[in-house]
Amino acid sequence: MFELVRHAIITLIDWIFRRRSPALQVMRIGLSCLAIALGVTWALDISIPLGGGEITFNVNAGEGTPGLVVSGVALLGGLLILVGLIWEIVRYNAEQQQLSRKKVIVIEARGLRDGVGLALADAVPTNVEGRRDAVIVDLRQGVVDGHIVSPQAAVDKLVSLPVDLERRELGTDRSDLLRVYGGLAPVPFTFLTGVLIDDETSTIVFDWDRHLQRWRLLDAPDDQKRFVVDGMDKIVAGADEVALLVSVSYQVDAIGVGKKLDGIAQISLSLDGALPDSHWSEDKQRALGQQFLETTIQISNMGIRRIHLFLAAQNSVVFRFGCLYDKRNLPELIVYQYQREENPPYPWGVLMPVGGRPRPEVV
Template sequence: MLNHFLRTLIDWVFRRRSAGLTLIRMGAALLSAAAVSLTVGLTIPTKDGPFVFSWDTSGGPAVISYGIFAVAVAMIVGGALLVIRDVRRENREKIVVIEARGLRDWQGDPLEKAVPISMRGRRDALIIDVRQGLVDGQIVSPERALQKLAGVPDDISRRTNGVDRADVSFALGGLAPVPLLFLLGVIVDDEHRTLFMDWDRKAHIWRPLDEADDGRRFDVTGLGAIAGSTTRVALCVSASYDVLDADVRLVEPTAPIIRMDLQDRSTASHWSDAKQQQLAQQFLDTVMALSRQGVTEIALFLAAPASLSLRLGTVYDKRNLPGVTVNQFEQADARKFPWAVRMPVAGLATPELVQR
């Protein structure tokens, strides 16, 4: 706690903008101006009598100089008190930084270090490592991965217990299979302030979603072709790579296919937080439209960057939306989607693994 307090104080002094720091800077400038116009007197007793030293550079009444000096000191003291108050407030706030590691067997920089200092609060890192030894980039045992995720709700509760709800926020990021990222989003939910971050594969750094919104959205097709008796559909969301109908038909041979295709999609078309919010709203609106048409089960085929996969999970309402199963794509597998995770929504208490 002491180390974090000192680090936070250093951040405030050198990198933050605040009313307290502004007062300190103004007071220091005023103090410097007053110092050159002060009248200073010094009397030193000696055996030959008092030695008097007098210095006056003001050319004006001393009371004005001392008044300016008093105001400057008051501003510095007041500013320091405001900074201390802000630092204490920040130490009361908490950021739960959740990082999922599941695609590469490497020790990169942790997400915790990349969270911007503009996000106030003590960092509390929670790393969910579902990597499986020598098989780099592949989940050979989805059961073990689900077991690790099963304890996340309790872990989050322990970290936020005793902290005011208004003082808790989350930072989310990860490199893991899409079903696990979506599940993590469902677990975290959208009831707290959440910062989504993603791994920049070119720069090899964690980045916030800080680019401008390019205005491109999903083109939604297939909603009008659903028969009145349909209860299960395949929802294909192509936000980075293409989800091919032919691959979907290997595991969903009869379900109607609903497509959400991002305009001019690529693996780098997701770096805007404002854009992702709108895409998430489109996704939510589409799922709600399916629910109104009587659909009770959605097979979700999602090709999206990690941050968007997490975000879509957070906006999925656990009580009022249809059940959803998120499929894992494996290019080298003849089945293309060898396993999936049924999400803990629509009355399902815990996630379930579906293997083919």
């Protein structure tokens, strides 16, 4: 019993002195006052030896003016503790009410394999405040080990995502809303998810770490490596279409693109040091996204009406690029699926709902 009481007291003291709030600060001051008052409730005798004798000081906190001072300090400490406690209870209740309004929409796209891994909602850190609402976008009915059997079935599932999000977020103030995204899905579907979700709501992006076998935030330092842009001078005046090859994790198969789109100019964005693990920096991804967006704007300014996008990148990068693509002002866009064994290795793509197109189409 004694150990239980002792543990409770220690826990209370740790909670009071580790948390940071004005109310708890007032309680700390009150506790300090009580400690001082209790510390001097005994008689205090001080003797200083001198050559001709000694000087003696005697203070008795229980009598006279010192006793009144000590009692006043003790009373002040008690009042401060009471005021701090009431203040902290009010603050805590207000905080809980605010947290009850906050909502975290966790969007997880599953579309490559049927393996069971850690759910994204379980990987969101506890310091991300708000009620979790998991949205599972399961595209695996149309996928066999990364090979898409029915791309149209997957597209039809994705089309309903904005409506589902709107329903879940209805009545929630934008300041109380946060989205979290992570996925393992084919490139065209991931890009389409980004286009459909857009970047108007604050979103935290996760990616799957294949080495650690868990979801991971983009928390690595920026290595300052950026895209090398090539081929802008190959665009012929009056051309309607171009192929945009973006290599982040692997190099895009330029020969395969040539077989798919014979005679169409190729523009490439190649990451210096492209590797499967070259994407773990949030700052780096933002810079790459800015380069991607600026390149598509330049292409649009040249009068191009359709971009064929061949993208080799990690899920988080593909999603970010989809969010960034301007649906109203940039050209039509087809994002292609890569399948090495096919000839050419890009058998189909998804025509995105951009450039005035209301719905995505499999082409």
